[in-house]
Amino acid sequence: MNNLNLNNLKIIEEISYPYPIIIYSNLLKNNQLEELQASLSKEETSFDKTVMGNRRTILKGTTNFENFIKKNDVSRSINQFFDKKEIFEFFYQNLQNLNKKNPYNFYFSYKKFNFFKNFINRKSSKVLFKFKNRITKSLFSISNNCGVYCDFDFSVAGNGYAREPHFDSKERILNFLFYINNFSGKEGGNFQIYKYKQTPKEYIQQPSIKDLLIFKNLEPKKGSLVTFLSSPQSIHGVDKINNNKEKRYFFYGSYTSIKEIEWKKY
């Protein structure tokens, strides 16, 4: 059985500053990690596109994604696991509790959430999804609750992959990043947590590196799940992978609101 269970998760690190980050282990067993990595390495596996220098990616909602989860049990269980309201609320509550420990952090005031299963908000998604989504969106525009859906991709990154410091789209509530294999950060590929040198006048999505300091580098560790709240202060990036013979296997996902979020300061 490949069923994933919330009760198996162990918190291995909590970071409340510069923004709330919680790292978990034990989501998947070793044999599941290996099975997933082997599937992603197969020549017959089709990726949707290559982005950010060298990151091949299979995006939720595409035909490639549907084919991939059909053939691979572990990826199918992962997709089912994250696409649930209770899972969103678990990660969200833990991050929000941690958020309260830092009075300088952003917060938002939604209390009630409507969760949309199988919701795909992407141009490349299948026609049926698009149709369903349009109906969901228009029905939802009359409600005051926060409409949330889960999005993610399976990805393989190699030499050349990098991500400049940024925060994710303004609709994002929280992100999760899962490392399928160990990857030495000596040649890049680390998850970088940035902080501002001083409080900026305006929080822009891709701030200049000269206004930032690296707070911490997280080396990809097999089986760890990094979750973080995605406020305008949640600046993160990846240092460029160079001269590494290995590939970085991971999945990156989010819980995202249908409407733009109004983040506020305490």
Ligand SMILES: [Fe+2]
């Ligand atoms: Fe990001």
